[in-house]
Amino acid sequence: MTGPQPCDLLVTGGALVTIDRGWNLYDPGYLAVKDGVIVGVGPAAQAGEWTAGRTLDAAGCLVMPGLVNTHTHLAMAAFRGALEDVENRLIQYIFPLEKALVTPDLVYRASRYALAEVALSGTTTFADMYYFEEEVARAAAEAGLRGLVGQTIVDFPAPDTQAPHGGLARGLALLDRWKDHPLITPVLAPHAPYTVDPGVLRTVAAESAARGLPWMMHVAETLPETRRFTASHGSVVKYLAAEGALGPGLVGAHLIYTDQADVELLKAHDVAVAHCPSANAKSGRPIAPIHRYLDAGLRVGLATDGPLSGNGLDLWGVVNWYPKLQKVLTGQRDKFTARDALRQATLGGAEVLGLGGVTGSLEVGKRADFLLADATAFNVQPVYDWYATAVYALRPQNVRHVVVDGRLVVEAGRMTGFDEAEVKADMVAIATRCRQTIAGFAP
Amino acid sequence: MTGPQPCDLLVTGGALVTIDRGWNLYDPGYLAVKDGVIVGVGPAAQAGEWTAGRTLDAAGCLVMPGLVNTHTHLAMAAFRGALEDVENRLIQYIFPLEKALVTPDLVYRASRYALAEVALSGTTTFADMYYFEEEVARAAAEAGLRGLVGQTIVDFPAPDTQAPHGGLARGLALLDRWKDHPLITPVLAPHAPYTVDPGVLRTVAAESAARGLPWMMHVAETLPETRRFTASHGSVVKYLAAEGALGPGLVGAHLIYTDQADVELLKAHDVAVAHCPSANAKSGRPIAPIHRYLDAGLRVGLATDGPLSGNGLDLWGVVNWYPKLQKVLTGQRDKFTARDALRQATLGGAEVLGLGGVTGSLEVGKRADFLLADATAFNVQPVYDWYATAVYALRPQNVRHVVVDGRLVVEAGRMTGFDEAEVKADMVAIATRCRQTIAGFAP
Numbered sequence: 001m002t003g004p005q006p007c008d009l010l011v012t013g014g015a016l017v018t019i020d021r022g023w024n025l026y027d028p029g030y031l032a033v034k035d036g037v038i039v040g041v042g043p044a045a046q047a048g049e050w051t052a053g054r055t056l057d058a059a060g061c062l063v064m065p066g067l068v069n070t071h072t073h074l075a076m077a078a079f080r081g082a083l084e085d086v087e088n089r090l091i092q093y094i095f096p097l098e099k100a101l102v103t104p105d106l107v108y109r110a111s112r113y114a115l116a117e118v119a120l121s122g123t124t125t126f127a128d129m130y131y132f133e134e135e136v137a138r139a140a141a142e143a144g145l146r147g148l149v150g151q152t153i154v155d156f157p158a159p160d161t162q163a164p165h166g167g168l169a170r171g172l173a174l175l176d177r178w179k180d181h182p183l184i185t186p187v188l189a190p191h192a193p194y195t196v197d198p199g200v201l202r203t204v205a206a207e208s209a210a211r212g213l214p215w216m217m218h219v220a221e222t223l224p225e226t227r228r229f230t231a232s233h234g235s236v237v238k239y240l241a242a243e244g245a246l247g248p249g250l251v252g253a254h255l256i257y258t259d260q261a262d263v264e265l266l267k268a269h270d271v272a273v274a275h276c277p278s279a280n281a282k283s284g285r286p287i288a289p290i291h292r293y294l295d296a297g298l299r300v301g302l303a304t305d306g307p308l309s310g311n312g313l314d315l316w317g318v319v320n321w322y323p324k325l326q327k328v329l330t331g332q333r334d335k336f337t338a339r340d341a342l343r344q345a346t347l348g349g350a351e352v353l354g355l356g357g358v359t360g361s362l363e364v365g366k367r368a369d370f371l372l373a374d375a376t377a378f379n380v381q382p383v384y385d386w387y388a389t390a391v392y393a394l395r396p397q398n399v400r401h402v403v404v405d406g407r408l409v410v411e412a413g414r415m416t417g418f419d420e421a422e423v424k425a426d427m428v429a430i431a432t433r434c435r436q437t438i439a440g441f442a443p
Numbered sequence: 444m445t446g447p448q449p450c451d452l453l454v455t456g457g458a459l460v461t462i463d464r465g466w467n468l469y470d471p472g473y474l475a476v477k478d479g480v481i482v483g484v485g486p487a488a489q490a491g492e493w494t495a496g497r498t499l500d501a502a503g504c505l506v507m508p509g510l511v512n513t514h515t516h517l518a519m520a521a522f523r524g525a526l527e528d529v530e531n532r533l534i535q536y537i538f539p540l541e542k543a544l545v546t547p548d549l550v551y552r553a554s555r556y557a558l559a560e561v562a563l564s565g566t567t568t569f570a571d572m573y574y575f576e577e578e579v580a581r582a583a584a585e586a587g588l589r590g591l592v593g594q595t596i597v598d599f600p601a602p603d604t605q606a607p608h609g610g611l612a613r614g615l616a617l618l619d620r621w622k623d624h625p626l627i628t629p630v631l632a633p634h635a636p637y638t639v640d641p642g643v644l645r646t647v648a649a650e651s652a653a654r655g656l657p658w659m660m661h662v663a664e665t666l667p668e669t670r671r672f673t674a675s676h677g678s679v680v681k682y683l684a685a686e687g688a689l690g691p692g693l694v695g696a697h698l699i700y701t702d703q704a705d706v707e708l709l710k711a712h713d714v715a716v717a718h719c720p721s722a723n724a725k726s727g728r729p730i731a732p733i734h735r736y737l738d739a740g741l742r743v744g745l746a747t748d749g750p751l752s753g754n755g756l757d758l759w760g761v762v763n764w765y766p767k768l769q770k771v772l773t774g775q776r777d778k779f780t781a782r783d784a785l786r787q788a789t790l791g792g793a794e795v796l797g798l799g800g801v802t803g804s805l806e807v808g809k810r811a812d813f814l815l816a817d818a819t820a821f822n823v824q825p826v827y828d829w830y831a832t833a834v835y836a837l838r839p840q841n842v843r844h845v846v847v848d849g850r851l852v853v854e855a856g857r858m859t860g861f862d863e864a865e866v867k868a869d870m871v872a873i874a875t876r877c878r879q880t881i882a883g884f885a886p
Binding site: 077078079080081082083084085086087089113116117120121278280281282283284285286287310311312313314317320321323324325327328330331332333334335336337338376378379381382383384385388389392393395396397420424427428430431434435438 | 520521522523524525526527528529530532556559560563564721723724725726727728729730753754755756757760763764766767768770771773774775776777778779780781819821822824825826827828831832835836838839840863867870871873874877878881
């Protein structure tokens, strides 16, 4: 008989929700990590099979896969809470604000700031779309988070390129530069069907497919977009399908305005959905018909959208409300269970981003991306059902430790990857410049 | 010229949002409290007019009125997260669970536990409906919170009385016993139009009016209720009006299923609305037409509902989603502003509960009920608009200190009124009994 096996990190005690195929839940459980990979998971009684360089005592905690945020714009944290409650916000206010302020330095510093909120609330994987995306990659690598960084492509001059769809060349360079990073997946991110030429979309799809990568785009998000393509092609999705730009590999953010024929097209092209219920509601848009996407077997993940839209990067607020909104939309209170919602906030999101084999569940062979949440807090107990607790009771405040790729990126509620005070001071300086710019927007 | 005036507590620095009639906001501001009453409020530069026994430094904080939760069932924290995602939950599962478990001791201990979540998240005033409501009053007085405690009345045997509508006699005794308490307002709380005889409702209204008190009831919350009274009278509200039971003084919780004629009846009887968007959504119910109630000039407050329904007592999650849901319902993203939403979560709620002259805003002469939230946290900055920050960015984790009636009920994130460990241990014991009872509900 052999003795205990060595590992780097052993998490023992606590309730361990795996989100594996058999919905295994070990209470108490253990998790063993070696070289960033989960090498053991099971009942705590079996933890003795391992000796560890470091042990995390999870007594009183919920241990679960880290959350996966399938769509955001991290650097827009710089503008959070500005210019609220107005019509036509994006084109009238946000684009000019970005034109005036968005530099590589702002993107790096604001993304780094935003990543603190992401990590501290227990999100281990994110998908970003913005300008100067190499700066987002740099910030994420520094914070130690896993992410898709998507270079924005638009047909008009953008903060990071004067050339129409100059983001394509920038994006292809990004794909080359970051292709071998263990945490960062660089991708192309055309902005939307109404801001990018269909020929460019076909190029994006082809270049992405050649590299085995997904690509991301806002789809059927706004009413003007929907009216335009409904007039020409019956719907936004039908327009994309007709133009040969519905895949392969598309992660469509929002997908609010769709009909049943669209759902079938989305399924035929294996489009994945990044659902942003909080941001959509704040913009006064209808509840996206996620129930139809699920019925059709589409991959659906959850997302905060950018912190200007949401207005935060707290995915707990999204997973809490996503099932409620689908219950409202369908009137079926017994559907959209807490268990299914938690899967969508973790493994489901990973599958949307093409990372289902890498992260999203606690299983041997997967990268070690997980969180420990204090389950003894007043807002958490009593616990009768860990899925209901995670979905409806947990708040960011309950997250204590966060591990990505086997490394503690949040320890006892603090970022380990950078100096919190410095990152906060950066945002104060950015906000001062932003305030001055907004003051110039006098009506 | 006289020197500085003495006061008990002086809060200086920080951004002070008053929610007064002129929407005054002092950044930095000060607040002076004497004998539980606000005696000074204004720009920080004027704080020198006061000398204080104790000073709270609010630098980096948002100082604002405490939140007002207009409808909950505190003791149901004992059942939070149990029996989720099922049809007909109340009658099939919850009533039997309560019959088996609800004792004065459980109500006291579970309410005390729930009040910690209430206070720690910055709610200073609550309105409760349950059984053995004198135990809720006792727990609230101990925690130091302001509250309406509403004795439940139903036509069938209840956990606290075997007699049909025996809750009426219990409630009248409660009204006598607690009538002079500085924080507790005892009220009558018939359960619903479908569980209480209309004659009893008229008695409740008359007895309440004679004492100048509001009374509370679930109204137009469920579909069976709505179908029954729509068949007989056109709607639940029309039934109550026809029976002479729509007022005066009624605080109607939920009010989901109403038409325009109902709105006019509600207005004619000055019915106030306790809006529970999170609990309603979780039950798969439509979004209540709050926009119509506001257009008609009704008083509307926000509420979590019980922690079994919501599933928490965190009012931030409600004030965050209430305007979004009304934007979804109406398609108007420029309406239901953050400023109006914050007023509804504070002064608006106080007005619903008949406490608009006592609490809900930071004005000279009002009781000192307020919170200090850390505005330097990653999830809060940058701040361009304090109302948007409070409504969309703040989370319970940001609340540091909470003052009720001039007394610190939460200090640096800890309850001052009782031993947190003891209160948590009580809930562990309650949950064990509850788990055993649920195990007996074999399908």
